[in-house]
Structure formats: C-alpha cells, structure tokens
Amino acid sequence: MALRDSLCGIVCCLAVFVAARDVSAVVLLHDQFFEDGILAGKTPMPGPGAAWNPGSATGVNAVTVVNGEAVLIQTDAGVNGEDIANVFADQSATATTYARFDFRLPAAENATVATDPDVTGEGVFFVTLRGTSASTSQRARVGVLGPAGSGDFRLAINADNSNIGAGGIWPSDLAFDTTYRAVISFDASLAESKLWIDPVDETSASVSHTGASTSIGTIINRIILRQADDYAGKQFVDNVVVATTFAEALNGGVTGNGDFNGDGFVDAADYVVWRKNDGSQDGYNEWLANFGSVAGSGSVAVAGVPEPASALLLMVSVGLLSGMRRVVRT
Secondary structure: OHHHHHHHHHHHHHHHHHHHHHOOOOEEEEEOOOOOEEOOOOOOOEOOOOOOEEOOOOOOOOOEEEOOEEEEEEOOOOOOOOOEEEEOOOOOOOOEEEEEEEEEOOHHHOOOOOOOHHHHHHOEEEEEEEOOOOOOOEEEEEEEEOOOOOOOEEEEEEOOOOOHHHOEEOOOOEOOOOOEEEEEEEEOOOOEEEEEEOOOOOOOOOEEEEOOHHHOOOOOOEEEEOOOOOOOEEEEEEEEEEEOOHHHHHHOOOOOOOOOOOOOEOOHHHHHHHHHHOOOHHHHHHHHHHOOEEOOOOOEOOOOOOOHHHHHHHHHHHHHHHHHHHHHHO
C-alpha cells in the first residue's frame, strides 16, 4: 500500500511537470499516421494534436490511412468526398502559422492531370490552413496544376479563396511516384502564404502569394485534408506537422536530441515514447544527455527543470510504472 501511494504521488508530480512544459510547446500538431484505418476520430501520433474531425461529406470516400499514409481520393463524378480537419488553438491575427507534410501522386491514379480542364486551369487543392469559416477563411491552399513542360504536374499555393492557379506556382514540374516534403505558411499580418518544396531551412527557395485585404488578420485554427470532385486522382499524405516556427514545422519538433514526441521539449514523456517506438541505446543516450532542454536549442526549458535528483526520480517512476504493468500482465 505504501509503495502504491508513493507511486501515485510520483505520477502526479510527473503529470504536472509534463503539463507545465507542454504549455510552451510550439508544435500544434504532429501526425505520422502510425495506425491504419479510418482517420476520423483518431488522435495524432506521436502528437500533439486533437482527434481528426470529418467535416463536409462525412463518410463519403472517408479519408483512410493505408500503410502509414492518408489517402485522399479525388473524383470526377460530381460527388465531393469527405474533408477532414485537425483543430488546434486559435492563432493570433498577426501570427504566422506553418505546416509541413510529405506527399506523392501515384501515376496510375492521376492519368488525367495533364488534360483535365479543372486541373490545368483552376488547379485542385488538397491541403489548406483554415480558420473557422469554411467559405471565407481558407488560407495557404495547396494543390495540383497541370505540367508546364515535360514533367507530370506542378504545385501551387493561394492565400485566399480564389483559384490556386492564380496564386504562387512552383516554377518546375514535379514527378509522379515521388515523395516530396512541402512546407507552407500563412502570415496573418500580411495575408501572405508561402510554399517550399524539400527545403533545408526557411531561406530555401519558395514561392508566395498575397491574398485580398480581407485575408489580413485571418485567425488560423485548423488544417484540412480535402477531397473534391474536380478530377479523378489521388494524393498520399504523411508526416503532417503544424507549428508556430518554420524549424519546428520542418523537423516536427524532433531534431535528433531526444525529443521523441515532438513537443519541443526533452522530458519524461519522451522516455515513454522511446520505450514504445525506439528502444535503442543511442536513442536513450540522446534523451538522457538532453533531458530538460528545449528541443533543437540545447538550452534549458523556461518551465523549471528539476535538479538531477528530481530528474532521476522521474526516470525511476517511469521505470517502476513500466515494471508494475509487466507484473499485472503476468
């Protein structure tokens, strides 16, 4: 009984400690789509993030995760598929919100990209940062255009509700069956959206588009994965991150220094993720060496970092709890 009471006290302290750290996290959403099946209702892993919430056309061609990728099905049959959102805290009317996602277009399912008038003219978007209003607050809308040369397709971004073909267009054609990493942003103070493809950092090549004056001050609070009825095609999307800085969006909060849950801090919560998904000695050494730091900075977190004895207590508590779970299973 005494041991159980002591462990309960330790767990409470651990929860308060982790919660205090998460308040300052700059990663708003991180989902690597670890679990296959219908996406609606699933909580992002490794997190953070709320459960995915289907919007218009709920259940019609429901967005599904297959082999660790979200599959977006575009149709040309006059029926819009399900759009799905992940909602996060309201960003300010002057904030810049960043998102990152990996994507690919399979050749077999996108044969009409070069000829369909909806794609070659207006373009078809499949990811957008958005505010509360579906009709008036779509920003950083990213989608597919027909190729300009000998490639397979182009990518474009638009900062308001107009056609993406009227926005910023990536200057070179892209290829089917190739995975690209896109980073997008919306600066609410300027009504400006940007698009990077396979960037190294924020100074990498980008294209931008500035929306109408009504776009200024748009409060962003969600990211949308969209399915429409403009052409027959598919996009595979993975590794979705939303953050308040470019670096956190690009890296997902994980910079190879022990921040295994991508929340921007190296703390006891990362130990739990390490045990579940990594388990390597190198990973443990990274976590131990950086415990208490802000991910990517090497500096101590603003929320108080425990003294070595307290840190040890936290680690011991996690180990004891893991041991208790193993005993219960046997």
